[in-house]
Amino acid sequence: MKLPVVGEEKRKTSDIRLVVDSHQIREDIIVLNREQEHYLRRVVRLENGTSFVAIDGKGLAWRVCLTEYGAQILESLSENRELPVSVTLVVALPKGNGFDDIIRFCTELGATSFLPAKAERTLLNPGENKIQRWRKIAKEAVEQSERLIVPSITKPRPIKEIFVEFSTRNIPKYIACARRDSPHLLSTCQRDFSSPNPPSEIVVATGCEGGWTTEEIETAIASGFKVVSLGKRILRAITAPLTAMAIISSLWEGSGGN
């Protein structure tokens, strides 16, 4: 059904948020793909003339208006719910669909990038479909949590390769291990960064079921990772990264009174 773009006074407003790709943006129009059209018109049942929020996943957001030829950009939005620190999570892949949960929770909590890893005790060997699914979950979690940045998710790689790659990068790096009398991630970060200004980037690695092997921990330490604890209890492979993420986000967002 063709409808003229309605005037501002009649425009309906919705809270729907949609991640779009940069190549969909043509000056003041965002060209929607079939899946997005279906979602907007059939699933959440927006009509032409209703406004919603489009985000490019790289830090920009606009209020846009659904029209017959796409989403017309009305105005830029300056909201910002991103953390002041870029957080990379190196995660030894847990069994089953555990990494789906990790992406969902940790994206909500502000993670910037995920490096899924194959460790000695990893059982999962995910294909391309699984990786596409992870990226979709990350987009949905960005829409839900009202973030502007969609975290990057790399293809799974051997954990030692990842550790060694980080050895040349002079940024704070932590590896969470259970059953060692290590200092806690919170107190370690508080000691390492006594000023309220966060580092620009931080890396935390968490293990899969059965934990890290001694050799993996040694490779991490040799690559500049500090061994930390996430508390005395034995956490599941899913619980560890989101605990780390909750600690990091509160540490820099929650210490300034906000």
Place this chain on the structure above:
Amino acid sequence: MKLPVVGEEKRKTSDIRLVVDSHQIREDIIVLNREQEHYLRRVVRLENGTSFVAIDGKGLAWRVCLTEYGAQILESLSENRELPVSVTLVVALPKGNGFDDIIRFCTELGATSFLPAKAERTLLNPGENKIQRWRKIAKEAVEQSERLIVPSITKPRPIKEIFVEFSTRNIPKYIACARRDSPHLLSTCQRDFSSPNPPSEIVVATGCEGGWTTEEIETAIASGFKVVSLGKRILRAITAPLTAMAIISSLWEGSGGN
């Protein structure tokens, strides 16, 4: 098959942990019920003469030995992975099976009791089966995380009733709200408890999908709850309590260098 209790030199040791009820303990023997016998012998395939860990869920643990007539207590264990603060989570029930996840994650992170609540925007109306299921999940999470205390889980009650009941209790009480410019739970706790000694008890309330109503927040405030934030992003109803729990556990376990 009848087997004599094997001597200490031949005894196999397993890491299996099992929560038992106090009434099952008869001097130095723990009488196992049918479900526990099934689990030990069929699921994890222990044989008579193999030792495992039994916990009463109230703070005691023993190394015991599986025998034909039950689990024979060998010695008391003095391990302790409990938090130094008792944490009560008041949780407005989320939709679906969300509360299952909350119990699993928050038990791992050290929660002491759960008060599921019916808020204005709660859709779920769980029956007795669901409550039994929650208690089973809590036991499993205690076994997995190697805790000694099984958190209590009450029957769901109206949220306002719970808030009002807490009004007479002089303990630190927080309610997490999104989209208000409130101070963060972490900084608030750090201000409220400047000494490294935790309070003996702390209460945190988190909302369901759609958040609290204004009236609910007002009732909480009138009952002595402080409004706090869990960060700038909009967290799901499942993510909020485990973020709060991760913050509280790290705050008192992670600030002393452990």
